Amino acid sequence: MEYKDYYAILGVEKTASEDEIKRAYRKLARKYHPDLNKEAGSETKFKEIGEANDVLSDPEKRAAYDQLGQGYRPGEDFNPPPGWDQGFEFTGRPGNGGAGAEDFSDFFKDLFGQARQQRQSSWQQADFNSRGQDHHARIIIDLEDSFKGAKRQITLKVPELSPDGHLVLKHRTLDVSIPKGVREGQHIRLKKQGNPGHGNGEAGDLYLEISFKPHKFYHPEGSDLYLDLPVTPWEAALGGKVKVPTPGGMVDLNIPANSRQGRKMRLKGRGIPSKPPGDLYVVLQIALPPANSDKARQIYQNMAKELDFNPRSHLATGS
């Protein structure tokens, strides 16, 4: 078993008082709570903090831990695989400092197996033939998968207790069909892939919450898509027809004359093909040609001479 330096995890001295530990834990718990901190790894970190606090906030466990830790080098850092909290399946966080009916020989089981223990105890409270609890996990897919629908194999990491009482990560691979038109935040239900039922109750369901990888040029918002479209100054000023990518392929877009920077144009029904389909919003971004040749400079100079244009006229008074 890997030795964990719980003091380092909470950032406190070995001599820290109970109050110091409490303060350190509370501060870190707010910082890394996975519902508040969306960075990869926050869930792992949060669990570690919880585990460290669970031990260090309980005088008996702390004493046992201190004794056990003698002669060990303060921790090789536990290195969770990158992105571990993505596709992580959970029913809840281990209870915090649950009352101590645990006996000492089960010390490590208690330390590393709480998630399971809690789950078991919640089964015990349930009716005899009850349906298993539902599980939730988040998966990250390509936006394109939603344009046409797709079949994807996903791997979820499920914490399980090994026979010797250690928490191990089991990988579970599932085939999932991504329905066409799925939006961020929607859920796919896999029937009976949640917790096993109790007695004759059937298993719970597994819900997968959809999120998208950032896309090269589309920004999804619900079932609408936003696209920044670079245009030349003359296209914006004189109008013209340009080609625009949409989930269904390239389409022609008419740019009206005298379009301003940032003009938003709606292509109805060209967003994510949900029911009803979302819209595609094209936002014009006027790109200036660089004045990097005599000819280009000449044209700019002509414009300066010929056009009566002062974008700062409203600043002229200075007050």
Added chain:
Amino acid sequence: MSNNLITDKSVISLNELCQSCGLGTKTIISYVEEGLVDVGGDDTSRWQFTQTHIVTIQKAHRLERDLRLNPAGSVLVLELMAQIDELKNQLRRYQQSGEE
């Protein structure tokens, strides 16, 4: 494997929700009373929870339990988080436009 998309049209009742996520009715009612989710009217037997509601309620409950909040506090946190997310999205769009 049977597999279906949950739309906002598939709803479950308060009892089914308790079964699904293992929370007590009291807990769930406290969130509805705080206005975290709008599940339709005062009659608890007619409440309808969508998948989005369920996930929101579970988040609120985890925050309440893990950070020693009360229902009003966790609902406030979630509302502020939603605002921050919205602002971050807007900011990202502006920054990307600016880089062109």
